[in-house]
Amino acid sequence: MDGRRGLVLLVVVAVAVAGSAAVTGAFATFQQPTGDEVLDEVEQRYESADSITSTATVTVENESASTTATVELAADDENRTRMVVERNGETVRAGSNGTVAWYVGPNRSAAWPVDSLESQAGEQWTGADGEYGETDERLSPDGTPLNASNASATLVGTPTVDDTSTYEVELTHPEREGSTTLWVTQDDYRVVRAVATDGTNRTVVAVESTVFDVSIHDSTFDPPTDRVALTTVDRYDSFDAAQSETELSLPRHDATFSEAMVTVRQGETIVGQRYVDDGANVTVLSTTADERLDRLTENATERTVDGQTVHVATAEDRAIAVWRNDGVTTAVVVEGSTDRAVEIADELYSDS
Template sequence: MTDVRGRLDRWGPLVLVVLLVAATGAVGAVVLGPPSGDAILDNVEQRYESAETVLGAATVTVENETMERTASVEYVAADGNNSRVTVTDADGRTVVVGSNGSVAWTYQPATGLTQTFDDETRVEELKARYDGRYADRMDRFTENVTVERTGTETVDGEAAYVLSIESENESITSTATLWVDRDDWTVLQSRVTSEKGTVTTQFTDTRFDVSVDESTFRAPDETGQLVDGADRERYDDFDAAQSATDLALPDLRDSYTFEGALVASYDGTATATAIYGTDAGTVYVGVTTGDEFAGAGDAEGGETVTIAGQDVTVASTQGGSIAYWTDDGTTTAVVTRGPPETAREVAETVLGA
């Protein structure tokens, strides 16, 4: 029902692989015998950068002493900063993120909500959020990196070189291991280990220079169907939207300005979302039969408060804030671009507090 950019951290292993390849690729000399680690990375870099398109799938596993999570990823990238990535977690929650070179967008099929923003705006948001620390961390990680070929192994039946990658910067505590196909320089697997845990990414079905239609990267419109089996319809009239769903659409028209509604369904989950204009900006208030918001409070340090006798989780998100609660198998969520106080205030209106 909202800005789903917070899920972007699931793609960290993919980004890290690209970063390491670009940062540590060096011109490899022609030698007899197995190539050096630097030479292997140089071949990987050339393999990916010379392709007009790259597409494939991956399984990402994050684990530490207390938990293990797995997500499946499908991705396609093309010249001109065109990309599309679909991520589905173990519970079936799916998010699609794409860019056509001029705008980036997100789409969550279970809620039907999309968000489109230009790349410059996104960069400024990232700068503001990290206050310069993100860029500094990237600069430090790409300096003084050593690469060592440690042997060969078989990954999914394919012979692979094993590379160990470490930073000589003492402030960088993570290490990476890459498994690279010995025949075509495709990355078969990566593993990143730090004090927070281990992220393992196994790449499958990687293909290069496959023809990809431009519509793949097109930002979604109001009626676009981006994922097979996902239905989505927008309404300008509250009563028409309510008639289209069995869920009780939150009616806050006495308190806020009704701006539209979305009714969506995907993979057994039904969602109805009312969009309101408030003094604090646009607010999304929706109900869903799924668990799209499970763990949202834990991820951003949320707290549980009691409103009108109902336990409500209130939390910050990357794009603003959220307040949600579950009653009789249905979850109601308030999503805003403002602080948690805004989400809580609207939740109080929904619950009649």
């Protein structure tokens, strides 16, 4: 008998003796998906949904502390989201209706046009030499780009979680400490559990419910208008452009202008100008809301500049000079000594 045919015959006989149950189990093991294939199915499942609601319990712990929060999430395919987080008796709500992003917490509430947030996010992902590149690049904790294509996904088991058969997939990255493990249902690729470690903290997400393609009322995504006032943020690359868009009379530093940002919320205006002066950054803040700058003058000393009282303080490697005149509070923040801050304050106040 030919050796190859003999081997095939022995395999057939062995399968017949073992029985059909053994055959089913053998082929089930052989046909298990890879970790990457499971992640692809998860991505397609969530991205193809018209809407999704989910509830989870999130626990973050390390050697010295632990905290737990419940999270409720709603999202749809029109880039509208809403999240409610409850922790230690306090509730935080945040979301976006596609036009306005909003936040409501125990001590603070705010809303911003989505366009302004997207422009700022785009700048944060831009390096000195331009865009970091393709969308598979992300930032590591130390600020360097991470290439998501270098991450590895490994199917490490098929355990049962709450009477549900799952795929257990571990994700690691060669440039990042720790790992993330996902438990994904085998029948419809829902994530039911996730555990992430970073060398210090361990985060556990226990997903209690996930519903796809559910009807969500439009009002779910709108900010609570009784507590949230819209904040507008506009950026300008010249002093004249910034000055033309605000009623405040802006001081102008005799240095290289870099950019300005005008923020308006609840009738209050804050204008931040940034200059480069002999290689050092200088920031000039002007606002009608004096309480916004109160924290800058904690533990400050008083100096007199051209007859005006100026509060001077330091914070890390920066010096701050703050004064108020005609209902407008102005602050100078410099990389350097308090004398340098006072010198610039003198220049700006004298020219006002």
